[in-house]
Amino acid sequence: MGLFEKLKAGLAKTRESLFSKVTHLVTGKSKIDAETIDRLEEILLSSDVGVATTATILDNIKRRVKEEKYETPEHLQTLLRDEIAKVLQVNGKEEPGEIAEHPATKPWVVMVVGVNGVGKTTTIGKLAHNYTKAGYKVIIGAADTFRAAANEQLEIWAKRAGVEIVQQQHGADPASVAFDTLGSALARNADVVIIDTAGRLHTKANLMEELKKIKRVMDKRLPGAPHEVLLVLDAATGQNALQQAKFFNEAVGLTGLAITKLDGTAKGGIVLAVSNELKIPVKYIGVGEQIDDLQPFHRREFVAALFESQ
Amino acid sequence: MFESLSQKLEAVFKKLRGEGKISEQNIAESLREVRRVLLDADVNYKVAKQFIEDVQKRAVGTEVLNSITPGQLIVKIIHDEMVKLLGETKAELRFSQNTPTVILIAGLQGSGKTTFSGKLANLLKSKGLNPLLVAADIYRPAAIDQLIALGKQIDIPVYSDRTSLGMGGAVKIAVDAIDHARKNVRDTIIIDTAGRLHVDEEMMAEVAAVKEQTKPHEILFVVDAMTGQDAVNSAKAFHDRLNFDGIVLTKLDGDSRGGAALSIRAVVQKPIKFIGVGEKLDALEPFHPDRIASRILGMGDIVTLVEKAQERFDEETAVRLEEKLRKSQFTLEDFLEQLREIKKMGPLSQVMGMLPGANRLPANAQVDDSALGRVEAIIQSMTNEERQRPSIINGSRRKRIAMGSGTTVQEVNRLLKQFDEMQKMMRKFSKGGKRRAMQGMRFPMN
Numbered sequence: 001m002g003l004f005e006k007l008k009a010g011l012a013k014t015r016e017s018l019f020s021k022v023t024h025l026v027t028g029k030s031k032i033d034a035e036t037i038d039r040l041e042e043i044l045l046s047s048d049v050g051v052a053t054t055a056t057i058l059d060n061i062k063r064r065v066k067e068e069k070y071e072t073p074e075h076l077q078t079l080l081r082d083e084i085a086k087v088l089q090v091n092g093k094e095e096p097g098e099i100a101e102h103p104a105t106k107p108w109v110v111m112v113v114g115v116n117g118v119g120k121t122t123t124i125g126k127l128a129h130n131y132t133k134a135g136y137k138v139i140i141g142a143a144d145t146f147r148a149a150a151n152e153q154l155e156i157w158a159k160r161a162g163v164e165i166v167q168q169q170h171g172a173d174p175a176s177v178a179f180d181t182l183g184s185a186l187a188r189n190a191d192v193v194i195i196d197t198a199g200r201l202h203t204k205a206n207l208m209e210e211l212k213k214i215k216r217v218m219d220k221r222l223p224g225a226p227h228e229v230l231l232v233l234d235a236a237t238g239q240n241a242l243q244q245a246k247f248f249n250e251a252v253g254l255t256g257l258a259i260t261k262l263d264g265t266a267k268g269g270i271v272l273a274v275s276n277e278l279k280i281p282v283k284y285i286g287v288g289e290q291i292d293d294l295q296p297f298h299r300r301e302f303v304a305a306l307f308e309s310q
Numbered sequence: 311m312f313e314s315l316s317q318k319l320e321a322v323f324k325k326l327r328g329e330g331k332i333s334e335q336n337i338a339e340s341l342r343e344v345r346r347v348l349l350d351a352d353v354n355y356k357v358a359k360q361f362i363e364d365v366q367k368r369a370v371g372t373e374v375l376n377s378i379t380p381g382q383l384i385v386k387i388i389h390d391e392m393v394k395l396l397g398e399t400k401a402e403l404r405f406s407q408n409t410p411t412v413i414l415i416a417g418l419q420g421s422g423k424t425t426f427s428g429k430l431a432n433l434l435k436s437k438g439l440n441p442l443l444v445a446a447d448i449y450r451p452a453a454i455d456q457l458i459a460l461g462k463q464i465d466i467p468v469y470s471d472r473t474s475l476g477m478g479g480a481v482k483i484a485v486d487a488i489d490h491a492r493k494n495v496r497d498t499i500i501i502d503t504a505g506r507l508h509v510d511e512e513m514m515a516e517v518a519a520v521k522e523q524t525k526p527h528e529i530l531f532v533v534d535a536m537t538g539q540d541a542v543n544s545a546k547a548f549h550d551r552l553n554f555d556g557i558v559l560t561k562l563d564g565d566s567r568g569g570a571a572l573s574i575r576a577v578v579q580k581p582i583k584f585i586g587v588g589e590k591l592d593a594l595e596p597f598h599p600d601r602i603a604s605r606i607l608g609m610g611d612i613v614t615l616v617e618k619a620q621e622r623f624d625e626e627t628a629v630r631l632e633e634k635l636r637k638s639q640f641t642l643e644d645f646l647e648q649l650r651e652i653k654k655m656g657p658l659s660q661v662m663g664m665l666p667g668a669n670r671l672p673a674n675a676q677v678d679d680s681a682l683g684r685v686e687a688i689i690q691s692m693t694n695e696e697r698q699r700p701s702i703i704n705g706s707r708r709k710r711i712a713m714g715s716g717t718t719v720q721e722v723n724r725l726l727k728q729f730d731e732m733q734k735m736m737r738k739f740s741k742g743g744k745r746r747a748m749q750g751m752r753f754p755m756n
Contacts, residue, residue, distance in 0.1 A: 045355045046539050048539045050349075115561070117422055148460050149459050153451045153455075155452075237534075237536050238539065266540040
């Protein structure tokens with residue numbers, strides 16, 4: 001049983017954030033040696049960055065250290081920060097504005113998808129709040145007709161955000177709810193429509209087909225809709241997030257990611273892996289349970305915040 | 311994603327053929343591969359490191375038997391060690407002599423506590439107990455409604471109290487529920503608590519208070535199988551606070567490799583008691599360490615595949631097919647039906663991934679899901695008569711079918727030829743030449 005004891009001791013209190021560790025790591029060092037790289041690898045891997053993306057980051061760092069001269073810890077920090085921010089940059093796009101996407105057409109339709117329990121409904125409540133605060137008229141479509149009491153939960157969020165909600169009874173065809181919602185949005189002259197969908201594991205072929213159908217039906221009612229397809233990812237998720245992003249992307253074409261539950265100890269390193277490997281931009285991060293705890297994702301701020309020691 | 315460990319290790323060990331013993335030198339490279347596999351499966355970094363050191367210790371000096379390759383031997387050692395670490399199959403719950411037995415369910419948000427509570431209640435009910443579900447999540451919007459709706463589906467009463475709010479609310483509800491259970495002759499109560507982050511001091515104090523006041527006989531920690539490196543931190547924090555009795559691993563019906571199971575077991579020595587494998591209320595299973603070990607190692611999970619097939623393959627269809635096979639009346643129509651049953655099991659690439667040895671296929675022989683779609687299209691472009699009697703499909707019919715399905719005449723030819731072979735095989739099969747016929751059976755796909 002020695003193994004357990006050792007591990008327990010080793011794993012106790014790993015609350016420092018990824019980059020406070022990095023800061024600690026490079027303090028007092030004037031060059032990057034093999035040991036530094038090893039430690040850095042450990043830090044990245046234990047933050048769910050994943051084997052492949054960690055290797056990319058480390059390779060880049062090693063290459064730059066060889067090419068350029070880094071002599072002070074400050075230099076080294078800049079280098080690390082640089083390389084990590086680079087991974088987060090998708091297709092050279094800079095970060096979006098206050099709310100991730102300003103409605104480019106009217107109504108602007110956002111479809112929200114994800115596996116079970118990642119926080120889709122909560123994210124929708126917060127998103128509706130953000131849009132309302134920015135002066136847009138929002139309608140929510142309750143197309144999660146599967147989970148028990150999903151409607152009730154969404155209704156409460158809609159009330160908190162002060163927006164209208166379109167729903168049908170439990171077990172109704174989700175595509176028809178989405179269709180109705182778009183109809184209401186057009187009739188009521190809404191600016192933004194947010195469609196909730198039931199949580200589903202990306203491996204369930206039938207449920208993924210259902211999702212495609214919801215999307216198709218929306219396009220029929222309003223050509224071009226949905227304009228935004230957001231995948232919600234739980235920050236505590238490990239490498240499976242890559243699979244989730246891949247499958248959902250194949251099914252309904254993702255335009256962005258929302259990362260939830262970043263207020264725990266999970267470091268959300270998977271954000272780096274998904275951006276790096278799948279080139280899908282992160283648009284929002286959820287950092288708490290209050291209605292205004294959904295923030296637009298700012299790459300530079302995100303990286304800077306990570307570097308701050310606590 | 312199904313690059314298999316054994317395949318990689320074979321490559322490493324190819325150079326070492328002829329060496330009769332596993333030595334520190336020849337094992338180092340292979341263990342790097344093992345580490346990568348473990349990390350890809352979300353096994354915690356430190357747990358993986360420790361695990362590998364242990365395997366190395368055990369493996370060095372082991373004689374390589376003639377009958378197996380060194381790669382296979384290492385995989386076996388790793389697999390055995392992992393099974394050992396994961397613990398044995400153990401789904402028993404502790405019940406109290408005096409009713410009611412109190413079961414407390416705790417975990418992070420979105421881990422699946424409420425669904426699990428419903429499944430557990432359903433399981434206990436099927437064993438002749440009279441459970442009572444308790445809605446102690448007073449924070450999440452509509453959490454109470456969700457539990458009530460679940461209770462209704464499985465016909466199990468739910469205790470709730472919408473007037474108990476604030477910090478003491480959950481404790482009061484839980485305590486009152488015990489009274490309620492006594493008065494209403496319920497022998498087991500399942501307390502579904504709110505999801506909480508392990509760093510939320512106030513909320514952790516609340517669940518500790520619920521424990522203090524209700525003295526549960528069994529405390530279960532529910533955790534999402536897709537959790538990454540952080541699983542160890544949350545499990546440890548909950549364990550420090552609650553000293554829980556068992557772990558429930560949920561959402562294992564996805565394709566996550568479930569490394570979190572190993573990580574949690576390494577820091578908290580409590581058995582994994584149940585696994586959740588679906589959204590339906592009977593999708594609760596006891597834990598099989600060997601299956602999870604295979605899954606973490608990417609070795610394929612043939613048992614799950616078989617079960618999945620059984621679950622998906624509608625029994626009536628199966629009986630009808632068997633009948634037809636016996637009478638040698640297997641038509642293209644039946645073939646199409648069978649194809650659809652296979653498709654229900656999920657994307658073909660994944661179904662294949664569950665087969666051991668699938669990784670030995672060359673990378674470019676990846677299964678193409680659209681091939682199934684084309685076969686389907688070809689059959690659907692046939693008339694009913696053609697489906698029943700493929701022998702009538704002559705040249706011009708073939709051309710028409712190819713046009714109609716957007717394929718080529720060659721593809722139609724190939725399908726018909728393979729179907730013909732399959733029929734012959736089935737005839738042999740029904741005449742009793744079972745084993746040989748099975749070996750030659752191939753699906754007309756590629």
